[in-house]
Each structure stands twice: as C-alpha cells, then as structure tokens.
Amino acid sequence: MKISPFKLERYFDKYEFSAPYLLSSSDCEPLTLEELLSLDTSGISAGFGKTKLGYTESKGNPELREEICKLYTNLTPDDILTLVPEEGIFISMNILLEKGDHVVTTFPGYQSLYQVAVDIGCEVSKWEPDENLNFQVGDLQQLIRPNTKLLVINFPHNPTGSMLTEKELTQVVELARKNNITIFSDEMYRFMEYDEGNRLSSVSDLYENSISLFGLSKTFGLPGLRLGWLTTRNQEFMQRLITFKDYTTICNNALSEKLGIIALQQKEAVIARSLSIIQTNLAEIESFAKQNSSWFKWRTPKAGSIAFPKLDIQGSVMDFCQDLVNKKGVMLLPHNVYDFSRPHVRIGFGRKNLPEVLDVFNSYVKDSAVVA
Ligand SMILES: Cc1ncc(COP(=O)(O)O)c(C=O)c1O
Secondary structure, eight states: OOOOOHHHHHHHHHHHOOOOOOSSSOOOOOOOOHHHTOOOSSSTTOOOOOOSSSSSOTTTHHHHHHHHTOOOOSGGGEEEEEOOHHHHHHHHHHOHHHHTTTEEESSSTTHHHHHHHHHHEEEEEEOOTTTTOOOHHHHHHOOTTTTTEEEEEEOOOOTTOOOOOOHHHHHHHHHHHHHHHHEEETTTTOOOOOGGGGGOHHHHHHSSSSEEEEEEETTTSSSGOOOOOEEEEHHHHHHHHHHHTTTTSSSSSSHHHHHHHHHHHHHHHHHHHHHHHHHHHHHHHHHHHHHHTTTOOOOOSSSSSSEEOOOOSSHHHHHHHHHHHHHHHOOOOOOOOOOOOOBEEEEOOSSSSSHHHHHHHHHHHHHOSSSS
C-alpha cells in the first residue's frame, strides 16, 4: 500500500518550529516535565532512576491500563491497547478495511481518518456539516449503503470544534447497529467539554462493534509522550490490533508509560489546567471576533481547543495565510490542507501565548487591504 502525503502535517512541518507565533495548534499548552512531576503524589517519580529501559508489555503497562480504564464505564483493562495515537488510526483502518469496502467519514477531518481508507482502495463518502458547521444525523443516514462497512466519526471534531448531543450520538450508534456497521470513533478531544453536561460517552462504552481512540496529546497537554490508546469490547478486533502492532512499534516507551500514569492519576488537575487556559483564550478571541465581525465569522464551540471560522475576505485564504506567516510569523492553517472548499481557517486556542499571538495577528489585519 502506498500512502499519500499528509497535507496538514507537511504544512506544520514547514512552520511549527520556525514561525514564532502559532495560531492553529490543536493541543493544549504542553506541561513541562517539572510541572508533571510536581503533581506526582503516589511516589512513582521517586523510582524513576530504577526504571528498566527495556521492552515493555505490548498492550501497555498494566497499571497504566488500570488508570485508563477509569475513563470508561463498561470496559476492563483487557479492552485497552496503548500505542501512539496516530498509529492507532493506521492500525485500525488496516485491520478493519479491505479494497472495495464502503466507508463513511466525518469531513473535513484529520486526514488519516479517511486517507488510509482511500489508499487501501475503499470508497469513501463524506458526512459534511451544514452552513453552521453542525453535523446532522439525517445527512449521515442518506450516506449509508447496503455495503457500508465502517463509519468514522470524530467528536469533539477537528477542525470545526463541533459536537453531537448524547442523544444524537445514540442515534448514530443505533444506525450503525441496525446496518451492521463498525464505528471507529476518534475521541482525542474528549474531556474538553466546557460544560460537563455536554460530555459524550465513549462509543466503545456504547457499542460492541466499535473501536475508540483517545490519548494524552490534546486534553492532557502531553503530545510529546506519544501515548494514546484504542478501546474495544470486541476481542476479535483486539487480537487483530495487537497482531498488527507487532509490525509498527511493538510496545511503548517505558518512561512515557510512567509519566502517563502520573497524568492519569492527576487527571482532574491536568484537565482543569487545560480548560482554564481555553476559557481565558476564548474570551480574547470573542473580543477579537466582535471587532472583526464583518469578515471573521466566529462561533464559539462547545468543546475542544480548536475552531474553524469562515473568512469573508478578498482573494484566497491560502494567500492570506502565506502573507501572514511571511510578514508577521503567525501560522494559520488554511482550509486547503483539509481539502475543504469553503474558505475557513483553523484557530487553536489551547496555548498560553494566544493573547500575544492574537495581538500580532491584529496588527497584520489592521494593515491588510483584503479585510473589509
Ligand atoms: C482528531 C485527531 N486524531 C488523532 C490525532 C493524532 O494524535 P497524535 O498526533 O498525538 O498522534 C490528532 C492530532 O492532531 C487529531 O487531531
């Protein structure tokens, strides 16, 4: 199988470590090692010096899987396979799909969620949001065919920040159940609901014929640990996932697993930290949006660290983003990297320096001729 370039990752690669101001990051402010260790109350870090830097258990450290299990209601540690989040997508698509299968996926989206299927030779139908960036279950219903094998969903959604209600998620699951369709549910932005009442169940808790993905990269501000997990109650899927992982990473990084246990034991504090940064930043963006409402079409999401406002500007959004990064060093992701035709940009508001970056963006906007 030949895999196509990942447009978003290639765009990031160009600017992530050279542009001084990132306005499209999807993760929350990464913790320093010092910050994370300061949260350790169970003494794990005291034993770090004695940690054997050998191979680790392929499914993941049992204590780590115990902690992950507490994030779910109907799972046991045996239903959890830890790995790198992106690896989880690649492996799942490979074990679930064959050439010729029909797949339905939320779109726009994180490219690997549909690109791996396309490159395997599947036919992929896109479940797209309406003008207000809301996903309608009725639209999904229209896309289901007798040979639909897999439904790929991602809520809270990258890049729009859109959510379903629990009732809508249940309808989606029932639709899949009725049509014997497997669901792959990317839940990387879970636990970032601004109102806990909007928190969605994990699909792996609701539906046996599913695989869910979550990890420490976004909500927990620890993408550098490269630690995530797949959850499924389908033991046949689990065996096939484990078998495939032998050809990718085999097992996790021993130190990341220990640091991951600390983060999960202290999840309330870590998540509260992320949400507090998001709340401060949202107030800043809302004020910017009010002043620029003629061209910057903002709506505050219900969850997550990203949104996808429409830009009503003269000329192309790609040119705007290029000029902005060249002149001011502010990186904004244009809609083109998502293969999405409507003129949107992804804004990330999980990082602490958002107010400073927004100031620089504002100084560009004030001098720009393309903004009415
Ligand atoms: C929706 C979604 N899924 C999966 C991933 C992959 O996570 P990671 O980069 O930590 O492997 C990302 C990263 O941006 C994402 O946004």
